Amino acid sequence: MIxxxxxxxxxESGGGRSTGDGSDGVVxxxxxxxxxxxxxxxxxxxxxxxxxxxxxxxxxxxVRPDDGEVAVNGTSVGEDLVAARTTVGMVFQDPRDQIVAxxxxxxxxxxxxxxxxxxxxxxxxxEEALAAVNMSxxxxxxxxxxxxxxxxxxxxxxxxxxxxxxxxxxEPFTGLDEPARRSxxxxxxxxxxxxxxxxxxxxxxxxxxxxxxxxxGLSRGRVVxxxxxAEAVGTLSGLDVRVPESCAPKDESGAGxxxxxxxxxxxxxxxxxxxxxxTGSGSP
Amino acid sequence: xxxxxxxxxxxxxxxxxxxxxxxxxxFAAAAYAYTTPRGLAALTVVAVGSLLSAEGGPxxxxxxRFAVPFLLVAPLVAGATLGEPWFxxxxxxxxxxxxxxxxxxxxxxxxxxxxxxxxxxxxxxxxAIPGKxxxxxxxxxxxxxxxxxxxxxxxxxxxxxxxxxxGGERPLRDRMRLVAVGGINRAFGRADRLGTALNARCFxxxxxxxxxxxxxxxxxxxxxxxxxxxxxxxxxI
Amino acid sequence: MSTRTESVxxxxxxxxxxxxxxxxxxxxxxxxxxxxFPHPFSxxxxxxxxxxxxxxxxxxxxVWGGGALVLYLAAGAIGAPVFSxxxxxxxxxxxxxxxxxxWSYPFAAALIGFVVHGGVTLRDIDTVGLPRLVGAxxxxxxxxxxxxxxxxxxxxxxxxxxxxxxGALAFIPFEAVKMAAAVGxxxxxxxxxx
Numbered sequence: 001m002i003x004x005x006x007x008x009x010x011x012e013s014g015g016g017r018s019t020g021d022g023s024d025g026v027v028x029x030x031x032x033x034x035x036x037x038x039x040x041x042x043x044x045x046x047x048x049x050x051x052x053x054x055x056x057x058x059x060x061x062x063v064r065p066d067d068g069e070v071a072v073n074g075t076s077v078g079e080d081l082v083a084a085r086t087t088v089g090m091v092f093q094d095p096r097d098q099i100v101a102x103x104x105x106x107x108x109x110x111x112x113x114x115x116x117x118x119x120x121x122x123x124x125x126x127e128e129a130l131a132a133v134n135m136s137x138x139x140x141x142x143x144x145x146x147x148x149x150x151x152x153x154x155x156x157x158x159x160x161x162x163x164x165x166x167x168x169x170x171e172p173f174t175g176l177d178e179p180a181r182r183s184x185x186x187x188x189x190x191x192x193x194x195x196x197x198x199x200x201x202x203x204x205x206x207x208x209x210x211x212x213x214x215x216x217g218l219s220r221g222r223v224v225x226x227x228x229x230a231e232a233v234g235t236l237s238g239l240d241v242r243v244p245e246s247c248a249p250k251d252e253s254g255a256g257x258x259x260x261x262x263x264x265x266x267x268x269x270x271x272x273x274x275x276x277x278x279t280g281s282g283s284p
Numbered sequence: 285x286x287x288x289x290x291x292x293x294x295x296x297x298x299x300x301x302x303x304x305x306x307x308x309x310x311f312a313a314a315a316y317a318y319t320t321p322r323g324l325a326a327l328t329v330v331a332v333g334s335l336l337s338a339e340g341g342p343x344x345x346x347x348x349r350f351a352v353p354f355l356l357v358a359p360l361v362a363g364a365t366l367g368e369p370w371f372x373x374x375x376x377x378x379x380x381x382x383x384x385x386x387x388x389x390x391x392x393x394x395x396x397x398x399x400x401x402x403x404x405x406x407x408x409x410x411x412a413i414p415g416k417x418x419x420x421x422x423x424x425x426x427x428x429x430x431x432x433x434x435x436x437x438x439x440x441x442x443x444x445x446x447x448x449x450x451g452g453e454r455p456l457r458d459r460m461r462l463v464a465v466g467g468i469n470r471a472f473g474r475a476d477r478l479g480t481a482l483n484a485r486c487f488x489x490x491x492x493x494x495x496x497x498x499x500x501x502x503x504x505x506x507x508x509x510x511x512x513x514x515x516x517x518x519x520x521i
Numbered sequence: 522m523s524t525r526t527e528s529v530x531x532x533x534x535x536x537x538x539x540x541x542x543x544x545x546x547x548x549x550x551x552x553x554x555x556x557x558f559p560h561p562f563s564x565x566x567x568x569x570x571x572x573x574x575x576x577x578x579x580x581x582x583x584v585w586g587g588g589a590l591v592l593y594l595a596a597g598a599i600g601a602p603v604f605s606x607x608x609x610x611x612x613x614x615x616x617x618x619x620x621x622x623x624w625s626y627p628f629a630a631a632l633i634g635f636v637v638h639g640g641v642t643l644r645d646i647d648t649v650g651l652p653r654l655v656g657a658x659x660x661x662x663x664x665x666x667x668x669x670x671x672x673x674x675x676x677x678x679x680x681x682x683x684x685x686x687x688g689a690l691a692f693i694p695f696e697a698v699k700m701a702a703a704v705g706x707x708x709x710x711x712x713x714x715x
Contacts, residue, residue, distance in 0.1 A: 093477075162486070351617055432596075467552065468549070475545040483537050
């Protein structure tokens with residue numbers, strides 16, 4: 001259970017560096033409250049710069065809110081970062097920059113190693129996590145040789161090896177071709193069926209709308225819609241969010257432009273070290 | 285053909301990285317101590333034997349060919365003198381032996397690289413250097429292996445972009461600057477995303493370290509290493 | 522460090538980013554070995570590794586800059602193909618004629634970082650004057666060549682003068698070019714991070 005209560009995140013614009021993501025304001029997330037029960041499949045939708053990346057990064061303390069409170073399973077994130085980060089597994093936009101080892105198995109083992117688990121348990125977790133992303137028996141393969149979809153799945157396995165209750169994926173489909181997207185969607189469906197809560201952050205609902213229990217739409221850091229997908233799509237197409245054609249309003253102008261999120265750059269005001277919201281480093 | 289780890293089950297592959305590192309250092313010490321025709325002949329046997337035990341061959345040494353010009357020119361420079369007798373054979377001979385010594389040490393190193401996965405080397409580093417410095421080195425070297433191919437590609441892409449816009453006409457300083465700016469920007473971008481990803485996965489100073497197992501063969505190799513060190517020390521007394 | 526759960530000693534968000542930057546800079550210095558510019562009168566091409574050493578000291582400071590070059594050497598020692606011409610292995614650090622240059626890199630980067638930032642705390646490099654920047658790189662270059670020439674002499678049993686003539690002289694002019702390039706990089710608006 002993730003509970004976000006009245007969270008506001010500002011980023012320091014003192015350095016004067018533009019984040020280049022179109023958000024002029026210094027408020028990235030503006031008084032957002034949302035709660036995510038265990039087992040839910042939630043889509044956080046919004047255009048580039050809507051604050052969606054910043055919002056989910058408060059779930060595991062990568063971003064510390066300036067106001068408000070985030071609690072995971074009843075414990076404040078700031079009070080126990082390790083608990084928050086093991087409960088909320090997170091997969092970022094470009095898998096190439098989050099895979100830390102040269103081999104698949106070495107990478108997936110990174111999380112449980114940090115938690116100080118025994119070798120036997122690390123082996124078990126790596127095996128299970130790879131099985132969950134359909135990559136059993138491929139622990140010794142080199143990351144360099146994998147396709148984009150396989151790398152995405154290794155990144156997901158790396159988060160799963162922490163055995164999280166919630167799996168958060170930020171723009172997981174960027175840069176993937178159709179078969180690769182489908183393979184990732186299939187894995188997410190299976191994970192959700194087995195009880196993991198999945199949160200997908202995206203500007204493009206087409207791949208995940210069928211899986212979603214609920215859609216939270218953000219614009220300029222504020223929640224503008226929080227509803228089941230069928231109700232939410234009407235509002236979303238006005239937010240530069242791509243929705244399936246069957247759901248889109250007749251007039252398509254603008255709706256298709258949301259797909260222009262730059263490759264590789266993080267979304268949200270988090271692109272470089274300086275202009276980002278305070279990242280939680282030390283103890284509070 | 286770049287020298288790199290090749291999965292396998294050779295004698296050298298089954299050894300513990302620590303004994304392999306020890307024997308490399310000991311071999312180098314012995315080679316410095318005995319840079320004589322007889323000493324180097326004996327060490328040649330050891331060097332070739334170690335490369336064969338890793339199922340390696342001449343192809344693994346191809347990458348070191350760039351050292352060869354120095355090794356060939358150095359004896360000539362050492363032998364040449366200003367004035368009579370213009371060329372001193374004894375000095376040229378010493379430097380020729382020294383050049384050959386370089387090749388031998390590289391052969392033994394090639395055997396290590398061919399037979400040792402990064403994970404093993406990392407475990408050896410963190411065994412030798414405990415605590416935070418060890419974790420910094422261990423995680424750091426793993427990341428270097430992981431990101432080197434990506435950054436190489438980034439740089440080549442930058443370089444091609446410069447060429448495509450007739451940047452080849454610019455002065456050397458400008459071309460260097462443009463390549464470096466491109467490389468650094470990509471590296472910083474990747475580093476900041478990587479840092480976030482490390483944190484999300486509870487990057488800790490005190491993780492479970494990879495396994496190491498010291499087997500029977502390792503005692504033999506360690507004995508060889510200690511022997512080489514002893515021989516090297518005796519020569520210098 | 523706020524860790525709580527059991528005894529996990531988190532590196533902390535800021536230090537983790539510094540570790541990542543040090544590792545990426547080490548990899549960058551290695552990647553620079555692959556970008557070579559032909560040398561007009563030597564068989565060995567000019568590579569950008571020394572430029573990488575300059576920039577590590579300047580951008581990361583003495584501690585993480587020096588650390589980055591330690592990572593570079595350690596990764597090379599265990600086989601990452603990061604040394605000139607894409608070689609690796611402990612043998613290069615123990616026996617190759619150019620080993621002195623390699624061993625000098627962490628010291629040179631730390632020295633450059635220390636001079637540029639006037640201590641171990643980083644300052645905004647936009648505020649560092651040109652004389653200090655160039656002075657730091659000249660000092661770093663002196664360290665690199667001192668180590669390099671001594672190493673060359675020891676490995677090949679040459680006198681220091683012979684070693685200087687064989688292994689250093691032809692490359693020194695290009696260090697000035699690299700310094701100019703480094704100044705250009707530092708003064709470039711295009712560097713987004715830091």
